[in-house]
Every structure is written in C-alpha cells, then in structure tokens.
Amino acid sequence: MMGRDYQDMCWPDIEAMDREKTIILIPVGATEQHGHHLPLGTDTLDAQCAAERILAQLEPEFKLLLFPMIPVGLSVEHMAYPGTVTFQPDTYYRMLKEICDCLVRHGFRKLVFLNGHGGNSATLNNVAYTVRSETGAGVFIIDISILLAQPDKPVEVRTDPGCDSHAGELESALVLVSRPEAVRMERAVPTRPEKFLGNQVFTLEGPVGMGWLANDLSAAGNCGNPTFATKEQGEKMMAYIVEKACTALHEIAAWDASVTPRA
Template sequence: MNFKPIPNKFEYLNWQEIESIAKYKRSTVIWPFGAVEQHGPHLPLATDSIFVDEIISEVFKLFPPDIPIKKLPTQYIGFSPEHKGFAGTISLSSNLIISMIKEVGGQLSEMGFKRLILINGHGGQISLLNTASRELRSFAPNIAVFPCFLWSGVDGVSELLTKTEIENGLHASLAETSLMLALKPELVGDERPNEIIKGQIPEGWSLEGNAPTAWLTDDFSKSGVIGDSRGANANLGNDLKNLLIGHWYKLIMNLMKSDWPN
C-alpha cells in the first residue's frame, strides 16, 4: 500500500488528518500575515506577503515530516492605512483584522490546537497583531498565541546593511529591494528611488522608535519609498534570505521541542 505524504499546508489536509494532528501535545499552526500596499515604483504591492510566505515555506522544508505543525494560507491583505495615498493599496480595518484573528484562532482552539504563531511581514501592523493576540487569548485561553515580526531579532541582519539603511530604510529601500531580487527578480522594476528624510524631525523624535509619530507615507515621500534603494542586489538579498530562514527555523524548532508556555 502506498501512503501519501502529509502536506505542510493546513488547507491541503482532510478533516481526519487535522483532527489527528490537533491532538498532539505541541500541535501548532503558523499563520503568515502580509499586506497589499504600495512599495514604490519598483516593487510589487504584495512585497510583504511574498516575503513572509516564501521564507516560512522554506522553513517548512527543513522540518522533520512528523512534526505537528501546519501552515494556514497567507493573509495577503492587511492593515495599511499609512499607504492609502498611493494607488493599489488595499487596507482592512483594525476591527476587521482583530475579529478575523479571534474567529480563526478560536476555531483552531476548538479543534484542539495548542499554539498559533502569527508571522507578520508588514511593520505597520505589528502593534495591531499584538493587540489581536491578547484579545484572542482572552477569548480562547486554551491556545497560546505568538505574534512575531519577520525581521525582528534576526542576528546578523544589521551587519549586512549600510548605516543609512539601518537609520532610514523604512519602506521599499535597500533591504526589501535586495530580498525581492533574490526571491522574485521578475517582479522588480528598474527604478531605484532614494528618498531619505533630512532635517524634518526634532532631536529625540522619530518616525519609528522611542518617540514616534503616526506618519503617512505621502507626508514626505513622492515615490512611496522611505530610504535609499540604490545599491540593492541579489547577493545581499540571498544573504538576508538565508539569515531569515535560519533564524525562524531555529526559533520555531526550539518552541516545538518545548512544552512552554503550558
């Protein structure tokens, strides 16, 4: 008798397979979140979604076949009101996203899953997913929820990037352009915008950081880029890709070997 391999994708399984996996003590679901929003004249609207989907898909290839972890379809449309001044951006309301996470997470908990990892590729919805995760835990206390940002805590990333990118590369800049050149070069246009904000921010304040402002991209960018995308290249992108894959494989495997936080 031939046995079919169990797919990594949640939606490719049948109900009996889901029921069986959910019974495991450490059963886990990963739900990637991205956005459909402008990324300058040279990157696709789905940049953040492509990044998180591609990286987590590569991570899943490294998992042993018997590990009780599955991936939900990537949520492509997210919370992107800061980019609505540019055509193509589609943004869902914060209330809708919180409700969606509570409903899906609550149903996963009812199935018996013990953990839900939200892997988010869009910086503009970090706080929102943190809030949604707290609401989900209150609504469905039997499921542990982990709201994570794709780029956070990845050792070695800052060593690969220029000082300008680290300080000013907030959107569609050097890092994102390079990573897309490594993942989907056919989607990258020829323009390399350079829009760095200078002399506008009082000392001690910032767009993002300890004393931030709720900025909108068209407050200070005509191209939609915040930073300098010049110098982007596939070699840098491949280095970033490998760091991201290695980081999330290690982090998720550490969790899967543990009973924490139960």
C-alpha cells in the first residue's frame, strides 16, 4: 500500500491518485515564545504530534495525504520576546494561499489545515473563504486552540476561569505529551491576565476583544498556571483532539464539495 506522506510521493504517484477524493492534511504551527518553560516550537510540536496520531487512527483505506509541516506562522504579538519568528500578515496569507492554489491546480478539492497556533486562525479563515470563492475547492480548518476551549473536553482545569491561555495549564500539558524533554517546568511562572480581569464584556476571551500582545498578558509571556499541568491531562486532551479531528475528516470526506448553483 502507498504511504500517506506527501513528501514521499513521486509525481506519477500523485497523477495516479483519485485527487478529488483525497484529502490533503496541512499541519501549521508557529515558532514563538511560550513563557519561561515551554519551547519555541510548542505549537508546531503539538500540531505534528496530533497529525501523526490522526494518521495512526484513520483506517488504512482512508484517502489522505499528510503535507509537510509549516513551522512558522503569524506571531507578531510575541515579537517582544527573543526567539520568536513571524511572517507579516500579508506574507503569511500569500504563502498559504499559493500552497492551496498549487494543490487545487493539480486536482485536489479538499484541503484541511491542522492549526496549532491561535494567531494563525484569522488568516487561515481568509484563505479558506478566498480559495472556495475562486476555485470551488473546500478548505477546512481543525483548530487545536478552539478544541482546547470546548466545554466537553475530558479534563478539569484548575487554573482560574478566563486565565488559562497561552503557555498555561492545558497547553503545557500538551507539550508534556508532544515533547516532554523540552519542558522546563522548574522555570514555570503562574500568571494572571490582570489587565483584563474584572471586566464583563471586554475580556481576554471576548465577546469584545483586542489585538493583544503577549506582554499585555504577563511579563513572563504566558497566561495561566502551568504548574498545574500533568502528562495525564495532556494525553486525555491529545486523544480528544485526535478523536474530534478524525470525526471531522470523515465528515469532510463525505461532504459534497460542489457549489450550489445560484437560483
């Protein structure tokens, strides 16, 4: 049986595929500060770990190719901290859009971004709408940060409500699964987003928000209490992410990508 790694394909392998029914899974991450205790590659590591587990869980006959990881994203909010690398918004949009354009030109009709960094989300949505409107192809987004916020997640969070965000409890728990040797928990600093606390409408999680910078959250660059994180939490959350992603991929595979004609 042919493998599922896009990089291992030769062009005749691509040509021989049923490209209209083959999903391309594109993991996207970031290279940015994650407080004193988590590695710069946190979002990339989590997305790559999830992608590998998704492939392991899908049925062998499921038509999917894993695209190479994109390890740099839109991280302008973290540039006050050394180590962060970011595209500018227009550059990031063009790069993602042109990848999609190439894949669609070669006959793929369903592209799925597996996003490990919340700062990428707005640009991914813009790309999805544009590619759909221009080509009729479907661009879908499985967003880890959104899954972490779902009320049915299988873990209890000990950090105060509204305070567990960037490099906090749950994100730290995930890295204890995806790259445990890179976690320096002895450096972890519990923080609270003091600038936002006490507000009813303008809060860190909305409904009214802002384009915050990481140093609006805390001097350490994280938000939450990472010392509460455990590997058990991380394993449960990773399994939850993989389960939701596999369900979504089956639904995407069954979805009619043709555009309904105007009346």
